[in-house]
Amino acid sequence: MKPQKMTTVLMALFSLLALLALESCAGGLTPKNAPAAFPCVSPDKLETMISPEAELVDLSCSFKKWEGAETLHFKVAVKNVSDQPQRYKVDIFLDNDKAVGGLIPRTTKKGLLKPGQTASFVYPVKGMDHQAKTIMLRIITMGK
Numbered sequence: 001m002k003p004q005k006m007t008t009v010l011m012a013l014f015s016l017l018a019l020l021a022l023e024s025c026a027g028g029l030t031p032k033n034a035p036a037a038f039p040c041v042s043p044d045k046l047e048t049m050i051s052p053e054a055e056l057v058d059l060s061c062s063f064k065k066w067e068g069a070e071t072l073h074f075k076v077a078v079k080n081v082s083d084q085p086q087r088y089k090v091d092i093f094l095d096n097d098k099a100v101g102g103l104i105p106r107t108t109k110k111g112l113l114k115p116g117q118t119a120s121f122v123y124p125v126k127g128m129d130h131q132a133k134t135i136m137l138r139i140i141t142m143g144k
Contacts, residue, residue, distance in 0.1 A: 028131030030063075037062045040074060040135055047136040053082035054139045057118050061131065064124070072128040077120035078104050078113070078139060085112035086141055092123060093136040100125050103142070 029038060040046070040061040050056055058077035063070045080086045087108065091101035100123040105113055113119050 028133065029061075030130050037075075038131075041132060045134045047134070049136075049138045049140075051088070051139055051141045053080065053084075053086050053141045054088055055079040055081045056137070056139065058120065059137065063129075066124040067126065069127075070129060072125045072131065074100065074123045074125070075120060076104070076123065076137075076139075077118055079118040080113040080115050082141075083115050085114050087112050089138075089140050089142055090121070090123070091138040092125075093138075094125070094128070094132045095134040096128075096132070098125055098128060 037060050040059055046059075048056065055078065056076070057079045058075060060075045062073050062075070064073050065071070066073070074092055076090050076092070078088050078090070088104045089101065090104055091099065093099045102121060102123060104119050104121055105111075106121065
């Protein structure tokens, strides 16, 4: 092979490898390039399992300081669409095997979520300094 062709082939190969490396590093939004609130993932990257007694009103993300570091936070808002007061268990599973979750309402001192009411909670994900690639969201009704 001629030296000039060899150089062209090597340059093309190097460029391709550089593009692949940049693409693999691009994990989406980070604290430096994210707006105050943003969609957590595109709809095709979100898998949901939602109880018929619940309606997902909001799922949004933001980066906020938590335990000394900028951390990804999920805001989940749920509406009670049943005719009975309810309490919901929220689980968020990420593509990197991290997961967060909790109860809405967190405590029952003020009672359960009444029919037609909406409640929300913000869940921080420890050690998560970038946007998730895929999310599995599960909202189930707690037993009475």
